[in-house]
Amino acid sequence: MDRHPQQIKRERQDKKRRARNVDSLSKLRTNIKRVLSATSKTDAESVYGDAVRVIDKAVSKNLIHKNTGARRKAQITRHLNSLT
Numbered sequence: 001m002d003r004h005p006q007q008i009k010r011e012r013q014d015k016k017r018r019a020r021n022v023d024s025l026s027k028l029r030t031n032i033k034r035v036l037s038a039t040s041k042t043d044a045e046s047v048y049g050d051a052v053r054v055i056d057k058a059v060s061k062n063l064i065h066k067n068t069g070a071r072r073k074a075q076i077t078r079h080l081n082s083l084t
Contacts, residue, residue, distance in 0.1 A: 021063060028058050035076040041083040048080055 031051040038044035052073055059069035 024058060024061070024063055028054050028064070031055075032072060032076060036079050038079075038083070041080070044080050044083055048076060051076055 031047065031054045034047045035044055035051045038047065055064075055069045055072050058064045059066050064072075
């Protein structure tokens, strides 16, 4: 079968996009875990802002659905408020 130049370029672009998406999702999960694993309120507050920022950025880039982003933010906020 023929391999058209457009198909070759599309595959190249897809690999780059997939690598970028996997990296962004990994960063997102890591930030959420940092907040949820924090045991003191001061530690959690220091990483909370970064986690919210990463979640909002993922939603704006359509990496995750907006309701998923809202649920994740609610989850880490609930955890932060439960700490004393």
